[in-house]
Amino acid sequence: MTEKPSISWSEAFKKSPGPNSFKDSIILFIKGLCMGTADIIPGVSGGTIALITGIYADLLLAIKSANTEFLKYLLKLDFKGALSVIHIRFLVSLLSGIGIAIISLAHLMNYLLKNHPVPTWALFLGLISASILVIGKQIQHWPGEGGFSFIAGAFSGFFIVGMIPVSTPEALWFIFLSGMIAICAMILPGISGAFLLLILGKYEFVTGALKNLLDFTNLSIIFAFLCGCLVGITGFSRILSWLLEKYHNATIAFLTGLMFGSMRKIWPWKETLETQIIRGKIHVLTEKNILPAQLDETFFIALLLVAVGFLLVIFLEKKSNRNTPSANV
Secondary structure (H helix, E strand, O other): OOOOOOOHHHHHHHHHOOOOOOHHHHHHHHHHHHHHHHOOOOOOOHHHHHHOOOOOHHHHHHHOOHHHHHHHHOOOOHHHHHHHOOOOHHHHHHHHHHHHHHHHHHHHHHHHHHHOHHHHHHHHHHHHHHHHHHHHHOOOOOOOHHHHHHHHHHHHHHHHOOOOOOOOOOOOOHHHHHHHHHHHHHOOOOOHHHHHHHHHEEEEEEEHOOOOOOHHHHHHHHHHHHHHHHHHHHHHHHHHHHHHHHHHHHHHHHHHHHHHHHHHHHOOOOEEEEEEEEEEEEEEEEEEEEEOOOHHHHHHHHHHHHHHHHHHHHHHHHHHHHOOOOOOO
């Protein structure tokens, strides 16, 4: 039997689906920056950014490329073959942007949300509002499946973001489960993985473990969480991809409704009703949306930022229609 000729590393890399030019790679990297920024914000999802910038389907395909064929190559230590199967060029460009954004902007976003919450949430309100309009244009059959799916998504999003964080087990099996749930939410428009971790009572627990990875207990916590993320994203991405392929209109309508319902969390003006101290930090348990107390400088700055966020999404959508890098699948 004649053996297959071995391919070079460069050939394997080129065979992997992804951006076709350096310009496309930079555009995809910038979209990754936007996704990473969204992922660190409670109530905002990187999946929303992926959807409005036109890379959502490609993202799901890239995740799905870590399939049985890829694993077979890895088990045979055929790394060139594995590289040619997985969408490495797409993932490197996108994940680089996501990683850099999370690392560099986490402190800034934390500062803005704590010290300037109304203007910051106002910007997000503009972003999400425009996103709903942009994606909603794709929905068909509003009197039928489109409208029904949108309403179902809206009610789901409204309910989820209104849930109260609870106390849950700290066993590794539950950390694994939390990773599965959180990572799935991160690729769903409108639902934040960080927010679901807070609901599950594991946000402080997991992020606290990151502070000292030299401790074996902390290391086992992070390992269990990452394993859950890996299982969750590889499985859930296939479900989402199948739904988009078989029931595209209903799925898009549901995801758009999910974003609409989650706007309950985005409204800038709130009144805190109940708080709880968890691990030395104050967490809001319940709050209600209110109208602005007065038409002051903060109010007009917020209105301006709503407009900026809205126009930014419209601009990104128009650019995406011309420049979206494809996974070439």
